[in-house]
Amino acid sequence: MRLATEAVLYALVLVLAAIFVVPLVWGFFSSLREMHQGVSGPVIPKPAHWDNYRFAWSGQFAFTHYLWNTVVLTFIATVPAVLTSALAGYAFARIRARGRNTFFILMLGTTFIPFAITFIPFFWVIVKLNMYSTRWPWLIWGISGSAFLIFLFRQFYASFPTDLDDAAAMDGCGHLRTFLQIYLPNSGAPLVVAFIWLGTGWWGEYILAQLLLPDQLLPLGPKIAQGYYSAGQEITLVPVTLAAALLFTVPPVLAFLVLQKKLTRGIVTTGLKG
């Protein structure tokens, strides 16, 4: 009986894992088909057209140019955001001040505001400030941090042992030094969660770049979304477009694979579950 339960369990996990992985495998197979052919043909393409990847890399536009754009935008929107979110999380968890609860509720409230309502006036302001077609908005998003990450850091710091603070205060440390020398170096778990979530999010970001940036500054997301075309522009090269999309997927997946143990441990230890 015990053995039977176990067999059912493993069968179930195997089937579900297959369902979750098959789309990626199908995408990969389809990226190796003859480039004018769409997704028809045998399931496993024969012969495999690896040259689709070469075409995706340099056949229509310089992949590296837009790759660099993606790296820059991801960096300026992610790195400052993680640090300022950690700062704010510390403030909400450890500094007593009038207005703290009000701002905490306001902070959580911002996550309920839909994109459409703030984006239009924000777009207007960006145009007025001559920041349209520049990367400045990404730095602004970066500096302002993310409500979700602030919540994450707050939860983590709230469960931090306070005797560390007392020791720091005894040594004459102010909040800034306490934060930089004690809290930040011990924040491995939430830092990994924050970098993975925000970094992969900005890496794949599509609509803001599409609406705010000229082609020269576009990241790969909107650039690849334009698709690859045959010489006369009349056929969409689906396999090549998929090859480009998969190349674009490699960096975040690698980052996740390297950090995945820390990511899951981070989610457990930060007490994100509310």
Added chain:
Amino acid sequence: MGTVETPLVATAVKPIRRASRRRRETLAFYGFLSPWLFGFIALTSVPLVLGFAMSLSNLTPVNLHTNLQYVGSKNYVRAYHDHEMWYSMQRTAILMVTIVPLWIVTQLGLAMLLNAGIKFLGLWRTLFYVAVVVPVVAKAFIWKAITDQDGGLLNRILGALGGNRHTDWLLEHSTATLIMLLLWGGAGTGMLIFLAGLKGIPEELYEVARVDGANAVRRFVSITLPLLTPVIMFQLVWGLVGAANVFVEPILLSPGLQSGLGSTVPTDNITFNIYALQRIFGDGDFGYGAAIAWIFVAFILVVTALVFLSGRFWVFQAKEQYGK
């Protein structure tokens, strides 16, 4: 910076020192919060106020300098009579009530499977989660390849089972395609959060229940589910807000390859967000678009408030859950 306790301080000076300490703390708090406050003002408060002002005007890119007028509730009245707006709200609502239960059941189911003591836990967890980090553009192209009318994986499977092998998923079943993509790409994070919640349930509770002769179903209903209700509430609210804001995926899943807001999103996939932004970037009708966006805000607020209020009837509240 910190307090240096000197035993020589006379009691009379103490209130002053306490006040200055308090002021220092307040200063530190707002100093630490200032980057976020800057964003809160620039990215949220100012746009919200501006957006509301816009919604009361006839603002378009053309009449900004010529004929900008206060029009009162005209845009809201127009929205009330706009059938397409109501239809987009209905589609958003349908998306919310479909995808959120699917998410929660999938996430909880996967988390429970992973928590059942299977081997190679890390491997399975990775396979279930990896879709989350795939960029949305790649997700959309992959699902276009799966749902392709000629030779897509879904049609091949349906054909092998004796069904129709030439279904045009992107056009005829656009919402089903969208839901499949969202379920695949959005289950991983919630799974990890549920897994963390499951690990937080003390094993002794299950042991006691087993001794008392409770079977697996009973243990799930009487222990796991009640103790997970705070997590379920968390996932429910995040899921509803996330589903209401679905926006990029329908654009990228639209048939054809025009990208951006100009793409031909099938009517059934025009969510509230997309409808509002199409009025603005498509028609240049800023005032009307802002009014629709504000109606949307009201809608989300009402829904989440109702969900929060309902929590008092079903969310299990143990003292220690809020003690920390």
